[in-house]
Amino acid sequence: MVFGPVLDVRPLFRQEREELLGLLRSLSREEWSRATVCPGWDVHDVVGHVxxxxxxxxxxxxxxxxxxxxANDETLPSYLARTNDEFVRAARQCSPELMVELLGHLGPELDRVWESFDLTGPAALDVSWAGPGPSPAWLDIARDYTEFWVHQQQIRDAVGKPGADRPELVHPVLDTFLRALPYTLREVARPSGTAVRVVVTGPAGGTWCAVSDDGSWRMGDGDPAATVTMRPDDLWRLATRGITVAEARERAAVQGDPALTDAVTSLLAVVA
Structure with a gap:
């Protein structure tokens, strides 16, 4: 399969949410007003978005x-930007205490929604950054896990309180983002069997590989024509554009085919 083996992140939602709620309960009113990396949004706004x-x-x-x-002629990015902004603006009427209560109340219900899915069935919402066409449910669910985790990190960055960084929480985020490799490499044509390897360092890291297969790419194994090595923090920030492509390339160690390493270091795993 183009996306690689099934990744089941459903047991992690509760753990990620507990970390988030603990963080939010610890924040002062001033910290709720801190600016985040999301343009125009403070911590309160990011929580409203979640x-x-x-x-x-x-x-x-x-x-x-x-x-x-x-709306007429509205693209997916513009639709998401509009509807997200509408909700966030409305949520500014909610107290931090109420938003924490709502997240705590709705979270277990959302967990039950995830449990109702057949992981190998069709996604409720296709994952556009992993490629056109249908996505499997497991990738759709994993995409939402990465979104919740990344937004938590953006809040932590804003208030200077690191956390939720245990390898068992971080590794699935990296794993999900790297399922975008085949789509990321789509413009680089190479003979079938050509492989690209990504190595993410540290306890949360690992090794991922994409292989050219009759004009397209898929997750797989092979002798790499190019290797990109990155730290976990740099990989997820690149994928969500918390750092620029240029910054990611400066921080990465690359070997082999430059067209392939350039493609890998442009990986994007959000709708933009």
Whole structure:
């Protein structure tokens, strides 16, 4: 399969949420107002966005509710930017205490939604950054895990309180983002069997490989024509554009085919 083996992150949602709620309960009013890396959003706004994700997922996947519709000629990025902004603005009427209560209340219900999915069945929402066409449910679910975890890290960065950084929480984020490798390499044509390896250092890291296969790419194994080595923090920040492609290339160690290493170090795992 192009995306590689099934990744089941469902047991991790509760752990990630406990870390988030503990963090939020520790914040002062001033810290809730700290600016984040998300343009125009403070900590309160990022929490409102996470709450929007909970509400949207439960409404859509549990209740079959379509939610906001696309405007005429609206692209997916512009649709998401508009609807996310609408919810975040409305959530500014909510106290931090209420938002923490809502996340704590809705989280277990969202866990039940994830458990209802057949991991190998079709996704409720296709993962566009991993390629066009249908996505498997497991990748859709893993994509949401990465979003929740990354937003928590953005809050932690804003308030200077690191955490939720145990390898068992971080590794699945890296693993999910690197399933975008085949799509990332789509413009680089190489003979079938050509392989690209990504090595992420540290306890949360590992080794991933993509292989050219009859004009396209898939996750697989092979003798690499190029290798990119990165630290975990640099990889997830690149994938979410917390750092630029240029910054990622400065920090990475690369070997082999430069067109392949350049493609890997442009990896994007968010809708933009």
């Amino acid at each position: 709450l929007n994700d909970y509400v949207r997922r439960i409404s859509g996947s549990r209740d079959g509710f379509g939610g906001a519709v696309f």
